Amino acid sequence: MATLRLYNTVFDCQDALALSRFWADALGWELRQQEPGWASVGDPGGPQRLGFGPVTEGKVGKNRLHVDLLPEQGVSREAERARLEGLGARLLHTVREGDLVAHDVLTDPEGNEFCLLEPHPDYFG
Structure with missing residues (x-):
């Protein structure tokens, strides 16, 4: 029996608030958390969440997860x-x-x- 559950999928990004707003608008979700450099959005009717955390480097290459x-x-x-x-x-x-x-x-x-x-x-x- 698994003792873990998927809580959050996190995107590395440079502008957490702007990217979280894009995904909230895209999915019809709501902003759940906004702090300096960190934001998350969630499904208002369920537990699904996406998080957005800052990194200093830009994206290079293809995503390994999408x-x-x-x-x-x-x-x-x-x-x-x-x-x-x-x-x-x-x-x-x-x-x-x-x-x-x-x-x-x-x-x-x-x-x-x-x-x-x-x-x-x-x-x-």
């Missing part, structure tokens, strides 16, 4: 991508599997990659 975001059922990937880009995300490329779009690879304002999934019906079954 999040996958799924639009709500009935919301298009294109509409969500446009909304995220309006918040400061940047599209890197779109991934296709055969003739179908699988997901978009985007970055947040500090260059952290994340995926925006095409909302295929299988995800909601």
Whole structure:
């Protein structure tokens, strides 16, 4: 039996407050903690949290961990991508599997990659 639970996923960043605001707006979450150099956001209806802590160096290379975001059922990937880009995300490329779009690879304002999934019906079954 596991005696641990995942409490927080933390992004290294240079501007914790600005990046936490991006992710709060992107996910519809609320700011939970704001201190000099540290911030966190959380799901108002659940225990999920993201933290943002300062580092002196900028991002170099590809993330070793990323999040996958799924639009709500009935919301298009294109509409969500446009909304995220309006918040400061940047599209890197779109991934296709055969003739179908699988997901978009985007970055947040500090260059952290994340995926925006095409909302295929299988995800909601």
